[in-house]
Amino acid sequence: MKQALKFSVMGQDDNIYEVTIERDVNDLGNLQAGCSCTDAKDGDLCAHRFEILEGGTANIVSENIEDVQALREWIKGSDIEVAMTELSKAKTELMLAHEKVAKCRAMLVRRMQD
Ligand SMILES: [Zn+2]
Numbered sequence: 001m002k003q004a005l006k007f008s009v010m011g012q013d014d015n016i017y018e019v020t021i022e023r024d025v026n027d028l029g030n031l032q033a034g035c036s037c038t039d040a041k042d043g044d045l046c047a048h049r050f051e052i053l054e055g056g057t058a059n060i061v062s063e064n065i066e067d068v069q070a071l072r073e074w075i076k077g078s079d080i081e082v083a084m085t086e087l088s089k090a091k092t093e094l095m096l097a098h099e100k101v102a103k104c105r106a107m108l109v110r111r112m113q114d
Contacts, residue, residue, distance in 0.1 A: 001025045005071050008062035009048045011037065016061060017048045021071060023078075031080045053080060 005021045018036040033053060039046035048059075055072060057065050075081045 005064075005067050005074070006062070007052055007060050007064065007067065009035075009052065010059045010061050011048060017046075019048050019052050021052070021074065023074060028074075029078050031074060031078045033080065053084060 002022050002024055007019045009017050009019050011017050020034045022032045023030065033049045034040060035046050035048045037046050037048055040049065051059060052068070052071070053075065055068060057068055060068070
């Protein structure tokens, strides 16, 4: 049996998209997250799902903002939580790499001048 949480989300293009998070009661750690936007249909990660999964409520236009708390419980220990954590780590590593590149460029310029 499937359980679902559905949110209507206002996109940056002012269209409203339907984000649906589902899980099977026999496999609670495996979440599915779908969205009605074209990015999701093309297999890309859309901002609508990402924002909902991160707990963002600013663009929810459906009358069920309290379901975000239930979703938070669903995410704990799920396959999506693992993937979100990996993505967050990768973003941090990328930011640190950008900082290191900037420092190395500055060092190169200093070496060129002394
Ligand atoms: Zn979407």
